[in-house]
Amino acid sequence: MSIATKRFASGNEAVIDAALAAGCHFFAGYPVTPATEILEAAAEKFPQHGRVMVPTEGEIAAIHMVAGASLAGFRAMTATAPLGLSLMSEALSFFSGMTELPGVVVVQQRWGPGDGSLGPGQDGYNQATRACGHGDFKMIVLAPKTVQELVDLTIEAFDLAERYGMFVLVLGDQLLAIASEQYVVPDPAARPARSVEFGRGNGLVLPELVAVDETAGDFAALERVGRRWEQKFAAIERDEPRAERCGDEGAVDLMIVAYGSLARIAEYALPQLRQLGMQVAVVRPITLWPFPSDAVRSACADAKSVVVAELSMGQMIDDVRGAIGRRPDGFVNWLGGRAPSTEEFASKVAERHRELGAVR
Numbered sequence: 001m002s003i004a005t006k007r008f009a010s011g012n013e014a015v016i017d018a019a020l021a022a023g024c025h026f027f028a029g030y031p032v033t034p035a036t037e038i039l040e041a042a043a044e045k046f047p048q049h050g051r052v053m054v055p056t057e058g059e060i061a062a063i064h065m066v067a068g069a070s071l072a073g074f075r076a077m078t079a080t081a082p083l084g085l086s087l088m089s090e091a092l093s094f095f096s097g098m099t100e101l102p103g104v105v106v107v108q109q110r111w112g113p114g115d116g117s118l119g120p121g122q123d124g125y126n127q128a129t130r131a132c133g134h135g136d137f138k139m140i141v142l143a144p145k146t147v148q149e150l151v152d153l154t155i156e157a158f159d160l161a162e163r164y165g166m167f168v169l170v171l172g173d174q175l176l177a178i179a180s181e182q183y184v185v186p187d188p189a190a191r192p193a194r195s196v197e198f199g200r201g202n203g204l205v206l207p208e209l210v211a212v213d214e215t216a217g218d219f220a221a222l223e224r225v226g227r228r229w230e231q232k233f234a235a236i237e238r239d240e241p242r243a244e245r246c247g248d249e250g251a252v253d254l255m256i257v258a259y260g261s262l263a264r265i266a267e268y269a270l271p272q273l274r275q276l277g278m279q280v281a282v283v284r285p286i287t288l289w290p291f292p293s294d295a296v297r298s299a300c301a302d303a304k305s306v307v308v309a310e311l312s313m314g315q316m317i318d319d320v321r322g323a324i325g326r327r328p329d330g331f332v333n334w335l336g337g338r339a340p341s342t343e344e345f346a347s348k349v350a351e352r353h354r355e356l357g358a359v360r
Contacts, residue, residue, distance in 0.1 A: 003187040011147045011176045012037035012079075014183055015106050016045050018154035019077055021186040024104070025193035026069035026076040028054040028062040030084065033118050034174040035108040038079035049188050063088040063105075067095040070103045074193065075158050077104040082112060082124035085169075089132030092167055097137030097229075102161035102168075106154060109173040111311065111337035119337025120174040122260060123312035128169050129289040129319070136226065138233050140168045140240065141288040145264040147181040153286075155186075164236060171288060173311070175261040175339055236290055243295035246270070247281030254280045254353050255303035257296060257320050257328065259288060262311055265345050272346035278353065285316075293323035305329040305356050307349060311339060329356050 007017065015038045019027065027042040029035075039055065046053035052069075056062040062078045069076035080088065085107055095101045107128065111121025127133060128141045140160050144150040150172060157168040247270050254273075258266045263284040273280045283299035285292050300306045300323075307330040308320050314331055321327050330352045334340050340348065 003190060004184045005187055006182065006184050008180065008182045009147075010037060010178055010180050011150050011172065012108070012178070013041045014147050014151050014185070015079060015154055015170075016041035017183075017185045018151040019104075019158075020045060020049055020051065020188035021151075021191060022155040022158040023075050023188075023191040023193050024051065024077050024158065025074040026052045026054075026066065027078065028056050028065035028069075028076075029078045029080065030056050030059050030062050032059070032081045032084045034110050034177040035079045035081050035084075035106065037177070038106060038108075049193075051193055059084040059087040060091065063091040063095070066103050066105075067091065067099075067101055070095070070101040071099075075102075075104075075162075077106065077158075079106040079108070081108055081110055082127055083115065085124065085127060085132060089127075089134055092132055092139070093135035093137060096139055096167035097131070097135050100165035102158075102165055104154065104157045104161055104168055104170065106170045106172065108177040109171065109311075111335065117337025118174070120261065120339045121311050121335075121337060122173060122262065123315060124171060125288065125310075125312060125315035128171050129291070137166075137229065138236075138289055139166055140164070140236065140290070141171050142168065143171050143259045143286060143288050144176065145260055145284065147176065147179055148183040150176055151183050151185050160240070164232060171260070173261050174337075240287060241290045241292035241295065242286045243283060243292035243299075244286060245281060245283045245295070245299050248274075248279045249281075251302040251304075252279040252281050253304050254278055254349070255300045255306050256280065256282045256309055256349065257285075257300070257306065257316070258282060258309040259285050259316065261339065262309055265340060265342055266309055266349075269342040269346040269349070272342060273350060276346070276350050278350070285319075288316075288319075291319045291323065293319075296320060296323040297325070300324045305353060307332060307352055307356075309333065309345070309349070311335070
């Protein structure tokens with residue numbers, strides 16, 4: 001039975017406590033807001049537990065070092081922001097896609113594009129859920145809403161990475177990065193860093209391509225690899241989707257679809273929306289890929305209106321539309337690196353709900 005420790009710290013520091021508890025042996029990273037404190041916490045805590053931490057000259061070096069540690073059989077991770085993930089995307093397409101190495105990347109979103117703002121945003125959604133936009137591969141994406149979930153999902157990310165042979169992204173944001181909350185984390189001694197044996201494909205050359213028939217070329221071998229990936233992705237889409245619903249049960253006037261920190265704000269705003277006479281609930285995707293289509297469809301089935309809420313320009317709308325079979329009735333968002341208070345959230349959602357009623 002593992003010993004758990006109760007702590008109070010920021011989300012970024014909690015990431016490293018979770019990594020140590022998961023048996024992560026190696027961290028490499030480059031400072032970038034709002035994930036810099038993850039690097040700083042790793043620099044302090046990894047050596048204390050006999051683990052290895054390397055500050056790198058950039059994000060490209062970091063992801064290659066993480067892949068090297070993974071290739072050696074150790075649990076490894078990095079942390080960045082969406083603009084750093086852009087630089088890592090080519091390496092991820094090779095190491096997570098072609099060679100199927102396991103690893104973890106914690107991504108704390110800030111509003112963009114480009115350097116953008118240092119405040120919270122959620123416009124890394126498409127980048128994360130569409131495999132950084134490059135290559136016919138996928139990565140599991142987990143979206144916590146609290147520091148405790150950030151801890152739990154970071155630990156689980158290592159297990160999922162090894163189970164499926166891929167990099168797993170934990171997609172947070174600036175609010176979650178700087179929030180200081182109480183959380184419980186297992187003691188690192190309960191799961192020490194170790195070398196592990198992984199499954200097929202964990203090498204620089206895939207087994208299927210080692211002995212290719214020169215007369216047939218390598219197309220048939222590559223297709224066998226691709227078909228194996230298809231089966232793996234189908235298994236993940238079947239077994240790993242998860243979502244959470246909170247608020248009024250049964251039929252509701254309004255179902256809000258939101259993820260991450262904004263879903264938490266939406267949940268805190270429910271009492272104010274009820275005071276306005278609305279029956280309302282929130283459904284929150286926890287896995288952004290695989291998107292929990294069945295859970296979202298079920299939650300929205302008996303809602304008079306479905307409204308998507310984001311800290312971006314609607315990047316999740318297509319996934320919600322695919323889940324419920326139609327375009328959501330409404331959309332509310334906040335841009336520029338600013339998140340709403342619960343009062344602002346309730347006011348804007350109520351206004352949009354009234355507009356929808358007037359249209360009908």
